[in-house]
Amino acid sequence: VSATWTRPVPPGITAAELEAALEAFADELGAERVLVSEADLREFRDPFQHESSDAFTASGVLLPTTVEEIQAIVRIANERTVPLWTHGQGRNNGYGGPAPRVKGSVIVSLRAMNRVLEIDEELGYAVVEPGVRWFDLYEAIEERGAPFMLSIADLGWGSVVGNTLEHGGTYLPYGLDFQMQCGMEVVLADGDLMRTGMGAMEGNRAWHCYKRGLGPTPDGLFMQSNFGIVTKMGVWLMPKPEVYMPLWLTVPRDDDIAPLIDTLRVLMLDGTIRMVPQIMNTLLLGAVLSDRARWYTGPGVITEEAIGAMAQGLDVGRWTMRFALYEDDAVADHKFAKIKRAFEEAIPGAKVWGTKHDPADIPHLEHPAERIQGGAPSLDWNNMTGWYGGEQGGHIGFSPIAPLTGRDAIEVRDLMRSMLAEVGLDYIAGISTLSPRSFVHVTMVIFDTSDADQVARAYDVCSRLVVEAAKKGYGEYRAHLDFMDLATDQYAFGEHAYRRFNERIKDALDPNGILSPGKQGIWPARLRDGDGVR
């Protein structure tokens, strides 16, 4: 703990007013649920920011346990003009972690609201609070022996609700086109408690069965925004199939990404592959399975030769795709043969393989990717940030969306690789096909957080990538705090009609601007212009 630490104060109020607000929060929640010490707050910084940075630091953290407490929090925040910043678990690594956009904001961490409220085994859905992690929901399903699979993200520590609200990907069939959310409960900025869809009718039986209501559907408004605090959400669960068959594809040349993507599109459009494949370049798999120094210790970016040696040494492709089938046994055989034929005919040297499993075996599979695609969460996919050595690896996720064509894959690859090379950073890429028509190219801009120069180069190149990618027609699917405004600036059609639309909704729903100001470039009126916050 630094003796010189002073609590950051948000714009518009004084340090004394902030202290009084924190006391008011403590009166409501109990002092043990209001974190205010420098030591406690450290956990809520961007874990990958250079340690000298204090751009996105919070002034306190609230840990409510009930909807009523959240309503009390927004009441106090309105009365005292305190900016809040909400998260479920606050994972969000690569995009700023749990840290707020506006320095001095008070974090509303929903980690303690972690109950699985319902699992409906007849209709195949769960209802969860926002602090429920993939681990928690998976365990709740398995404990009662419910014959369902959950579509999960790579790392089990994340919040199911939080990931959903950030447009985070998941990999099982319900991850395709973000299918699994159904029905929300939301605390609005004025404390109103609203339920979406059929939940707007008290006692309606279809709240988590039908994604719409009578009238407009607001659910999408509460994702990647700051219009409300989601307190409950329905999650669709998929029945366990007769056969789970994780599959692998490797291709030998870097340009094979084009025919790979074009073949994949056909197989996804026709429904043969119905899940979210992830296509990794050699370096991404290398970062998970190995470390850089084993293959290259020279100057500048890793060489083509070293990448080739790595592919051979690790027995992976220049691109490797992880994917899976979830089918009746006979259909799995048919689809596997079709998939294998399609890729191996389209791409010389391509290899497709996989093994059928009883879904009961999923938690015991050796490869973490085969468990992830089977819905069994872990933290095993988290090794990659040690790439440049040291204990303090970090990364930025730079993640443009593109149409699912080989031409676009080549274009995005070339742009990312060349701009990263200019600043001496390796091109580490994971492409997830979020729908049969689009992919997100997650560029893992990895750095050593203790290397201030490397950190600065990483953030700088990402900012420039935002602009250069937009010039070519590619927009980010999610933006790091550091260039959130810049990324949203690129969405400028109609003289920023979309931003103005969001601002009008923001001002109507949250006139005091207390909910996550600046999130996704949406600023409340009082912070919108000229005061130096934005």
Place this chain on the structure above:
Amino acid sequence: VSATWTRPVPPGITAAELEAALEAFADELGAERVLVSEADLREFRDPFQHESSDAFTASGVLLPTTVEEIQAIVRIANERTVPLWTHGQGRNNGYGGPAPRVKGSVIVSLRAMNRVLEIDEELGYAVVEPGVRWFDLYEAIEERGAPFMLSIADLGWGSVVGNTLEHGGTYLPYGLDFQMQCGMEVVLADGDLMRTGMGAMEGNRAWHCYKRGLGPTPDGLFMQSNFGIVTKMGVWLMPKPEVYMPLWLTVPRDDDIAPLIDTLRVLMLDGTIRMVPQIMNTLLLGAVLSDRARWYTGPGVITEEAIGAMAQGLDVGRWTMRFALYEDDAVADHKFAKIKRAFEEAIPGAKVWGTKHDPADIPHLEHPAERIQGGAPSLDWNNMTGWYGGEQGGHIGFSPIAPLTGRDAIEVRDLMRSMLAEVGLDYIAGISTLSPRSFVHVTMVIFDTSDADQVARAYDVCSRLVVEAAKKGYGEYRAHLDFMDLATDQYAFGEHAYRRFNERIKDALDPNGILSPGKQGIWPARLRDGDGVR
């Protein structure tokens, strides 16, 4: 043309102000695109309203052809406080047709904006204007020989955009859970032109490939609402499968609906059936294929005995399900055997049959249902409203949503049938399973529009059904003009938190309340209380 006709005037302006506004519209659009005569307006009334009713009559109809003209229309409407009411084609039969909620509104008919702007054969999508009908888009696809199928509604005359915006069902795989819309362009009430999703970035390549953008997703807000006028929309197209296999299921007893639904749920949850089946009772098929007088001419509702005779005579079930497979040949065989076994084992006397077809044969199939499920539009499914004889049959669609369980199907059936019987109306039902977890029970409340007493009884019982269904936990998916307010009143959780949310958005986006006031129970501030409009 009645000599005594006077143009209805909307609330808040005088007849002279209305006339001046109609002239201003004509100055912008040309007089031929502003319909003002009683004769021209007749086509834009609810076709099923009793002819003496003038509750929902418009004062004029505008037929813009460009986005710029729509922007001019909203400018004039704002300046002169003229309520507009927008439709694509204005079909919407059973829910009020093209007619406006507020008497004297000026209809903005987008029928003349009917261009198919783009068909992308690589990625499988089209971009259409709001006047494009199922017929038009189907023909555009077929004309260029694009190997794609469009998920269509029952009647080919409807607007693709209009149906989508009203939560209208379609039956092919992309109809499941309303998957096919991707990307919108919208004129807001202040004339702003906004594009949603990736379209918010000028020149973005993924506008119609990825359903979200960076930030909140507003698309759902423009459905069943009055927040904007949608001027373009992306529509996902499905590749034609190797085999199209329309299927039929009949069950012999009325209570068989319960095991039918429970078996169907399992087959939909596990992905065996991936489209929107429709389950019709004997009377619905009877209304399409036959007429009532052939089977029953006695007093009161049609008897059980007559229904039994009809089922036998028409060779249909007490419930008949139309559905289909779209698969590789080998998978179709596997799935057909599985489906047939599942239903025939679960329900004594159930029969499942069907024939595999090359998709090229779809337009030539004899049964209209087999063409509809194959994406080939027609008007052949439109015979049913002649049920009670006469040329002027009409119907109200009373359509609650329920979880996809046999218990719920029985509960909804019993409620509908008993309340309709009380007023002497037959129970005519089509159940569409919009997702693997929910169905919409479309109760076809058929009447003879020339029979004032029967019309009155039909509207009256529907209003009472709204309330009684809600008490049991079932809410309408779509509401007729006549009880739009009553239906939305039932969505009252949190002291009408959802309504207040919609009103805040309405007031923020459309402060003068010009866009479709009253639609889906959303009223602008100036018409909200006490002036007798609502």
